[in-house]
Structures are given as structure tokens and as C-alpha cells.
Amino acid sequence: MSQGALAHLKVLDLSRVLAGPWCTQILADLGADVIKVERPLVGDDTRHWGPPFLQDAQGHDTQEASYFTCTNRNKRSITLNLAHPEGQALVRKMALQSDVLVENFKVGGLETYGLDYESLKVLNPRLIYCSITGFGQTGPFAQRAGYDLMIQAMSGMMSITGRADDVAGGGPQRVGVAVTDILTGVYASTAILAAVEARHKTGLGQHIDMALLDVGMAMLGNQAAGFLNTGSVPQRQGNSHPSLVPYQDFPTADGSMLLAIGNDGQFGRFCAAAGAPEWALDPRFASNTLRVQHRLVLVELMGKVTRTRSTAQWIKLLEDRAVPCGAINDLAAAFGEEQVQARGLVVQQKSCSAASTGVASMKTVASPIRLSATPTTLRHAPPSLGEHTDEVLAELGLNALAIHQLRKNGVV
Numbered sequence: 001m002s003q004g005a006l007a008h009l010k011v012l013d014l015s016r017v018l019a020g021p022w023c024t025q026i027l028a029d030l031g032a033d034v035i036k037v038e039r040p041l042v043g044d045d046t047r048h049w050g051p052p053f054l055q056d057a058q059g060h061d062t063q064e065a066s067y068f069t070c071t072n073r074n075k076r077s078i079t080l081n082l083a084h085p086e087g088q089a090l091v092r093k094m095a096l097q098s099d100v101l102v103e104n105f106k107v108g109g110l111e112t113y114g115l116d117y118e119s120l121k122v123l124n125p126r127l128i129y130c131s132i133t134g135f136g137q138t139g140p141f142a143q144r145a146g147y148d149l150m151i152q153a154m155s156g157m158m159s160i161t162g163r164a165d166d167v168a169g170g171g172p173q174r175v176g177v178a179v180t181d182i183l184t185g186v187y188a189s190t191a192i193l194a195a196v197e198a199r200h201k202t203g204l205g206q207h208i209d210m211a212l213l214d215v216g217m218a219m220l221g222n223q224a225a226g227f228l229n230t231g232s233v234p235q236r237q238g239n240s241h242p243s244l245v246p247y248q249d250f251p252t253a254d255g256s257m258l259l260a261i262g263n264d265g266q267f268g269r270f271c272a273a274a275g276a277p278e279w280a281l282d283p284r285f286a287s288n289t290l291r292v293q294h295r296l297v298l299v300e301l302m303g304k305v306t307r308t309r310s311t312a313q314w315i316k317l318l319e320d321r322a323v324p325c326g327a328i329n330d331l332a333a334a335f336g337e338e339q340v341q342a343r344g345l346v347v348q349q350k351s352c353s354a355a356s357t358g359v360a361s362m363k364t365v366a367s368p369i370r371l372s373a374t375p376t377t378l379r380h381a382p383p384s385l386g387e388h389t390d391e392v393l394a395e396l397g398l399n400a401l402a403i404h405q406l407r408k409n410g411v412v
Contacts, residue, residue: 004031005374007194013037014082014096014103014110015074016044018148019212020132020177021071022185024102027192028074029367029376035094035392036383040079040412043385044068056358069362069382071185073349074389076380079412088113093396095120097128100192102205107142117207126271128195128205130188136211146212148178155180155216160223163238164285167211172236175300184215212259245272245291245298250306262286269321274305287347353384386412 009032013024021036021044028034038044050065058282062248067114081087085305092115095101101120103110117129127392131137132145151411152174171324188210206286217224218324222243223234234242239258246267259265260295268280279285284294292296306314311327320326327333337347347366351359393403406412 001008003374004029005225005371007031007033009033009099010097011035011100011102012091012098014101014105014115016104017046017185018071018181019132019188019210020102020104021046021131021181023073023188024075025073025186026367026369027100027191028233029369030098031374034075035098035388036075036077036084037080037091038077038352038385040081040410043077043079046071047155047385053356054362057360060358062358064357064359064384066295069157069364072382073364074378074380075383077386078389078392079386080389081411082113082115084409084411086406086409088115090393090396090411091115092120092123094392096124096398096408097161098124098127099196100128100130101132102188102192106145107131107137121205121207122218128192128199128200128203130192130208130210132184132188132210132212134299135213135328136214137209141213142287148212151180151212151216152383155213156220157216160220160234160236162236164236167238170236172207180212180219182214183219184210184212187215187218189290189319198278233412240295240299243292244288245295246302248299251303252306252309252311254310256328257306257314258326258328259328262324265321267291270318270323273317273321273323274302276301276305297312347378349378349381350358351381351384353387357384 007180008025009027011032011034011249012022012067013020013036015021015024015133017037017186018339020255024036035045047065047069049067051061052066053061055063055064080090082091083132091113094117101343108116111119117127117131120127134151135144137143143236147192152161157180158172158174161175163170172394188208191208191210191404195208199205209292226242227233239248244262245261246261248260259270261270264280267285268277271277279298283290285298286289315327329337334340341367345366346363347364348361350361351357353359362381364382369376390400390403393406393412398406403412
């Protein structure tokens with residue numbers, strides 16, 4: 001079995017909730033040894049964010065929230081009281097042996113403990129130290145707490161998500177998952193790997209300043225580009241696209257489907273398959289720009305035709321004609337898709353703490369990263385709280401008596 005592309009890296013994970021843990025899970029899936037530091041007795045907040053909870057062999061809810069499992073696979077969990085001087089000393093000792101440290105404390109929060117970048121780089125100049133906050137280390141909002149929902153609102157993301165105000169059900173909406181948290185984690189892992197590459201040349205680590213708001217603005221993509229270059233403020237328009245037509249959901253005989261037509265060739269093939277080849281020749285619809293201008297007319301015409309077949313019939317009709325078309329799945333249908341199953345996108349791992357938690361195994365979504373020579377690895381199921389405390393402390397050179405004393409003193 002491959003050890004993974006990052007098996008040579010050790011990561012000290014002082015983060016919790018989602019953005020930081022998402023970053024470190026990416027590194028862990030790629031083989032890095034990630035040590036997750038959690039509060040004694042309490043642990044990461046997401047351990048308690050339920051329902052839904054994990055279930056035991058009898059199908060009964062346990063006290064373990066399923067949220068935690070989505071972002072903590074392949075890590076080792078150690079409990080440590082950072083407010084205790086001995087706990088701080090242990091973090092320093094681990095930082096000496098680490099390549100990367102990831103944290104998402106409030107700005108200046110770890111400085112009190114002497115665990116900030118400036119303090120730790122003196123001990124380990126090669127340390128790559130990634131700080132993840134809502135608003136970054138600088139600026140007038142730096143001291144504010146930042147959560148995904150706030151960032152979706154402040155960045156303008158919610159202003160372009162949902163139906164228009166004058167449509168039933170209109171109003172700003174958040175994306176159905178904490179998308180700025182997740183993408184901050186992805187950007188952070190990219191930044192860390194860039195810093196690792198830079199260290200090959202300089203021999204030195206560096207500080208990485210990641211902010212949810214920065215990522216929230218960056219991920220506005222084409223919508224931001226349109227505003228910045230024209231001054232026109234984009235508005236919510238449901239599932240339709242501001243620059244492409246037809247690119248939205250359409251009613252079918254038994255529900256709805258999604259059409260994502262991105263060029264004139266696809267539009268022409270759709271028209272032929274739908275029995276309306278004249279649409280492709282209509283001067284109102286001859287190009288995408290014209291279709292955008294005559295959006296309402298075309299969508300109404302298409303809706304009358306799409307209602308004549310079921311979603312499955314449309315998919316079968318269009319898939320061989322290279323016209324992007326699909327069902328709008330719920331999660332049960334999505335995980336039931338033949339392609340999802342063929343790609344092995346669900347993984348199941350045995351839990352090493354079944355006796356204490358009642359959870360024998362856990363399912364998670366597989367890493368989407370596919371490397372031919374150094375594939376991602378599956379080493380640890382999402383750990384129970386403090387599952388690896390003794391193991392990690394022993395690796396630091398502490399014997400059983402010393403570990404017992406730390407536990408007695410409330411350090412671990």
C-alpha cells in the first residue's frame with residue numbers, strides 16, 4: 001500500500017469545526033501524519049453538533065455526532081489543555097517535530113500561550129504555520145469572529161443565491177453546505193503545499209494568513225468579474241445562469257430536469273432531439289448572446305416541450321447527443337447513482353473505539369483526489385476523543401507514569 005504523497009509530513013492540527021479540519025483532512029488523506037489536538041472531555045465542537053448522530057449496531061443513536069466524521073478521517077486525536085503551562089510545553093515539543101501547524105483561534109489568541117507563529121518559529125524555523133480566521137490577521141474586522149453563514153451574507157454570495165424577490169419563495173439564500181468554510185480549507189491546503197515547496201529552496205517555513213471573507217470574495221468568480229468590469233450589480237435569478245441560456249431546470253412529465261447547454265452546437269442538437277429544429281435557426285436564438293436577450297421567450301417555449309417526456313426519457317434521449325442533462329437528485333438518489341458507486345465515492349472504516357462509543361464503523365465520502373502513483377490512503381477512521389493521546393505522548397518520549405501524572409493534573 002502506498003504511504004501517500006505527503007507521508008513525510010507531520011501536521012499539528014490545533015483547529016476545530018470545519019475550515020481548518022477540512023484542510024488537515026486533505027493533507028491526511030494524502031498521507032500526512034495529522035495530530036488533532038482537542039480539549040479534554042469536550043473535544044471539537046462538531047462532536048456535539050447533532051442530530052444526526054452515529055448509530056450503534058442496533059440502529060440506536062449514540063452521543064457521537066455524524067458532523068465530526070465528515071472532516072476528521074485519517075487523523076490521530078490527542079486531548080490537551082492549552083490553558084495549562086504543561087499543555088503549552090507539550091505543544092511546543094510537538095511543534096519542534098512538526099512540518100506544519102494549522103490553527104483557527106481568534107487573532108492573537110495563541111500569543112497569550114506563547115504558541116503564536118513568532119514564538120514557535122524561533123524554536124522551529126522550518127515550521128509552516130497556517131492561521132485560519134473569519135477576516136484575516138489585518139484590517140478593521142480582524143478581531144471579529146467569523147462563521148460561514150456570516151461570510152455568505154457579507155461577501156454577497158447570498159445576494160446571488162435563491163429566487164428573485166418578485167418570485168414566490170424569493171429572497172436571499174445560503175448555499176446548502178458551509179461552502180466558504182470548505183473552500184477555505186481547500187485554499188489553505190494549497191497554500192501549505194506551496195509553502196512546503198518554497199521551503200525546499202529556502203529551508204525556512206512561513207506564516208499563512210487565510211480568511212473566510214477573502215475566500216468568499218474570491219469564489220464569486222464570474223459574478224465578481226462582471227460587477228468589477230461593468231459596475232452592474234448581479235441579482236438572484238434562481239437556477240438560471242446570468243450569461244448562458246438555456247442553463248437551468250426545466251419541468252418534465254414527472255418532475256424536473258437540469259439542462260446545462262453551454263454552446264450553440266449543444267443547443268442545435270437539443271433542438272433537433274426535441275423535435276424543434278427551427279429554434280436553432282430562429283434569429284432570436286441563433287447565438288448564446290441572443291438567447292440571453294430573449295431568455296423569457298425561449299424558456300417558455302422549451303418548457304412546453306420538456307413537459308412531454310419524463311426526466312429519465314429526456315436523459316436517455318440527450319445523453320448520446322452530448323447535450324448536458326441530468327436529474328436533480330436528493331442525496332439518496334445521488335449516492336445511488338451508478339457512476340458514484342463505480343468511482344467508489346463512499347468508504348467505510350472500522351472504528352477502533354467501538355467498545356467505548358458503540359460505533360463499529362463509519363462511512364465517509366472518499367477523497368476526490370486521484371493520483372496514479374501515490375493515491376490517497378485510508379489509515380484511521382475519524383477518531384474518538386483522545387483515542388491516540390497515550391500513543392502520541394509516548395512518541396514524545398513520555399513514559400506511562402508521566403502520562404498518568406499529566407492526566408491526574410488535568411493537562412490531558
